[in-house]
Amino acid sequence: MPQARPRQPSLAQLRAFAAVAEQLHFRDAATAIGMSQPALSGAVSALEDALGVQLLERTTRKVLLSPAGERLAARARTVLDAVGAFMEEADAARAPFTGVLRLGVIPTVAPYLLPSVLRLVHESYPALDLQVHEEQTSSLLDGLTQGRLDLLLLAVPLGAPGVTEIPLFDEDFVLVTPSDHWLAGRGDIPRAALRELELLLLDEGHCLRDQALDVCREAGRTEGAPVTTSAAGLSTLVQLVGGGLGVTLLPRTALRVETGRNDQLSTGYFADPAPSRRIALAMRAGAARQGEFEEFAVALQVALRSLPVRIVG
8 A cells, every 4th residue: 555645744743843853952942943842842743743754863862854854954944944035025916115124244344334334224214224333254155146135345356156236326435554664644655665564454354454455466565574463353453463563554544443532543545546445235145135235235326425436337
């Protein structure tokens, strides 16, 4: 006699099983998905009954995945991700600039551009639920490709497959020095001056560090010239400069915030063409909300015109 085909599982059952498979703890899993522990346990048991397969090995101390559970946990997550993408498509089709927009921003952009971004959303897109995530570039790209983030605001080019960039603006780098430095206040600094300066940079992983090193290499700085990595953020970096430990490169959008309250600092500007970086929005290629994101980029460019940047367009 042929074996009966398993009953179709519900999304609630799959969601409960996926949470337990990830947490390996019923209470933590219930908290993670906002379900009571008895309801979650019942949903997993109902899924096992529907499939005719034991998914978990339960003991008094811990929860383990059975061999079948190991195989099916990945499938359950794939199904739930697909359902999430399906709902995103439906949301985008229903109305633009509504629902959740998960925006990722790099740390060397967030403090200086977010006031303009937040003001734009508040005034022009009040139905948009903007959620901001500040992370380094590699983490943001992972979040974008995995669907954890919708849109990124960061320095380009990225060279990432499957990612579409919408350029916003270019901004120059300036040289921040102690107030008694020989380059302090100059407006015609040649790039060649970077060859031997005692340069302070951000820690590994920050794209601004890589951009600054690229500028130095273009200026002819040798690999052996001293570079001191001393700071995880720009605020600390400029304080080290003010203390006389060296000089640093700063994007112009950060200048007022980071140097405005410290009379131990001075700013020098490079002769044209000054070294610069490009800031853009980035999204998944073929994103359901591509038209919406492109419209948002145009509106954001208008909102940023008061900053010391050159709008791309």
